[in-house]
Amino acid sequence: MVDRAPGRGAGEQLADRLRQVAKGDEDAFAALYDETAPRVHGLVLRVLRNPSQSEEVTQEVYLEVWRGASRFDPHKGSAIGWLLTMAHRRAVDRVRSSQSATVRDDSWHARSRDVAFDTTAELATARIEARRVRSALDGLTQVQREAVSLAYLGGYTHTEVASLLDLPLGTAKTRIRDGLIRLRDQLGVTP
């Protein structure tokens, strides 16, 4: 379990670590990695499916974090949001390059199986949070849930989501938006 300073939220603590990383603090970088790597790597793996490619992309993401930590602006969002945006973009870019498209497993149903969890104590908090999020996802309509999952966790564009779910053009993007709005409201998320 990460030692949390009293009175500071996890988000602020992560932002502090990024500020330390920007000054070249390798210990702060290691702590940042330990706190965020399961989410970054898990997201990248979900989009790419291929373990070795996922490790390559995860490494690229963290090197970019190290290189560009000074560019993080806390006024524009959370540290974890900044990190995951970079991770998702890199994973999606890897998918969209023509070379790796053929490597990808395109079966939506095969990917909807739950991913096994690491059972160590350090992830206990994450598992509780994941359960809460899954509960909120269950509160969406099936189409909303599938559209959001395919778009974010699957890395598809909204037109690809429309094709995969056999939806009319334009409907997928509205389902993605509606689904995210309901998740935001149910989970009480603030930017």
Added chain:
Amino acid sequence: MSEDLHSLSGAYAVDALSDQERADFEVHLDRCESCRDEVDSLRAVTPLLAETVAVTPPPALRADIMAAIRTTRQDPPVVDEPAAEAPAVAEPAVVEPVATAPTEGATVVPLRRRVSRQWAALAAAAALVVGGGVTWQVVEQVTTSAADEVLAAADAQSWQTTTADGGTVRVVRSDQLGKAVLRVEGLADPGSGKAYQAWLQDSSGSMVPAGIMTSTDGEMLLEGDVDGAAGVGLTTEPAAGSPQPTTAPVALIELG
């Protein structure tokens, strides 16, 4: 149309736009505060979604990354550079005035006679011009089709897709004119007694007939409410058209 751009906020927040759509939406974001707020709030959901798929990476990856950062230089923070020092103003050169002495013995032409001669020439030229204008004045009549107006509109946007048989289908829309043009090239022959029919798809997904394309290479103005259309489709139908699509679309284009 801006309403359709607003609806992309969710897809943008989860990185589900094509590169072109993302670029277009980011232009929209610059001038739409409500979309910026919505994108920020929806993007805050993504770390929670990532919790549901968290997987601890192999320990070897951590070691590789920690080794790599020791040989990776960090970018400096972005700062505003102070304005460069203004260069010294060059000393203006002193120019010696050149004295022009009147030429002794020059013949001076009387002003009255010279002016009269100039005006006579001008009057003659003016008469020729007026005469020519009367003779050659013709207003050219040019008929511009509605389709050409759309294609030439300053605010025209276009979307293009390729059909399974290698043909090209393109839609060009002008929001100012409230019209759109469908242009096709190299389509396969639809077959005897059949034609290509265009459709406008509204935001609920319904298809509304938008006209019959009478050739495999050509263009037509789309009929119906283009402003409310979320997409354009093209199908093979009986030559007289159908009230609803009866075949799988040859092409589907989503309008942004």
